[in-house]
Amino acid sequence: EAQVTQNPRYLITVTGKKLTVTCSQNMNHEYMSWYRQDPGLGLRQIYYSMNVEVTDKGDVPEGYKVSRKEKRNFPLILESPSPNQTSLYFCASSQNRGPYNEQFFGPGTRLTVL
Amino acid sequence: DQQVKQNSPSLSVQEGRISILNCDYTNSMFDYFLWYKKYPAEGPTFLISISSIKDKNEDGRFTVFLNKSAKHLSLHIVPSQPGDSAVYFCAAGQDDKIIFGKGTRLHILP
Numbered sequence: 001e002a003q004v005t006q007n008p009r010y011l012i013t014v015t016g017k018k019l020t021v022t023c024s025q026n027m028n029h030e031y032m033s034w035y036r037q038d039p040g041l042g043l044r045q046i047y048y049s050m051n052v053e054v055t056d057k058g059d060v061p062e063g064y065k066v067s068r069k070e071k072r073n074f075p076l077i078l079e080s081p082s083p084n085q086t087s088l089y090f091c092a093s094s095q096n097r098g099p100y101n102e103q104f105f106g107p108g109t110r111l112t113v114l
Numbered sequence: 115d116q117q118v119k120q121n122s123p124s125l126s127v128q129e130g131r132i133s134i135l136n137c138d139y140t141n142s143m144f145d146y147f148l149w150y151k152k153y154p155a156e157g158p159t160f161l162i163s164i165s166s167i168k169d170k171n172e173d174g175r176f177t178v179f180l181n182k183s184a185k186h187l188s189l190h191i192v193p194s195q196p197g198d199s200a201v202y203f204c205a206a207g208q209d210d211k212i213i214f215g216k217g218t219r220l221h222i223l224p
Contacts, residue, residue, distance in 0.1 A: 004157070031210075042120075042216035043158070043203060050210060058211060090157050100146045100207065105157030 004106035012112045023091030032074040036087040081113040120215035133191040137204030144206040
């Protein structure tokens with residue numbers, strides 16, 4: 001089944017404790033992206049990647065890192081999480097370059113930073 | 115500043131009638147626009163898109179209209195069905211970046 005998977009689905013952590021949210025897609029998509037969804041703010045793009053070893057900042061990249069060592073994986077790294085990073089995070093992928101095309105979203109990761 | 119605006123946080127429509135969701139944008143350089151639908155506890159799913167060189171795109175019950183001079187797009191759902199109750203996000207993109215609106219919650223009434 002074609003899908004985007006994220007792990008973990010739920011995470012409660014404390015300020016400053018490094019964490020990684022994994023994202024994997026099995027559709028051989030070139031484009032992958034991370035978003036956060038906050039009440040009243042909609043979806044905001046954090047980082048995106050157009051292909052292996054190619055990443056770029058979205059609208060709200062501060063406090064986040066990403067890597068794209070393999071085509072299928074695009075982990076989101078919070079080196080020192082803070083409470084303002086409490087949010088619902090979505091990973092997405094699309095075929096071909098850019099999000100012009102339909103993006104397939106993962107189920108989301110709900111992160112709470114205490 | 116908010117480049118993509120969905121000014122109606124919620125909308126209620128009778129089943130079988132037309133639902134019209136609106137979206138305004140400020141950046142005239144956006145070259146494509148998309149609509150996504152989101153159910154609770156799920157990721158958004160793609161509905162329909164339109165290039166800036168077109169003014170209409172249709173897919174089944176869903177039609178998106180683009181008015182570039184007004185920097186406005188709308189999504190029409192005809193006829194509305196109970197399964198259409200969800201949050202709808204308008205999105206606009208330029209190059210490889212995409213900006214989403216805050217969403218409009220659509221309630222389909224029986």
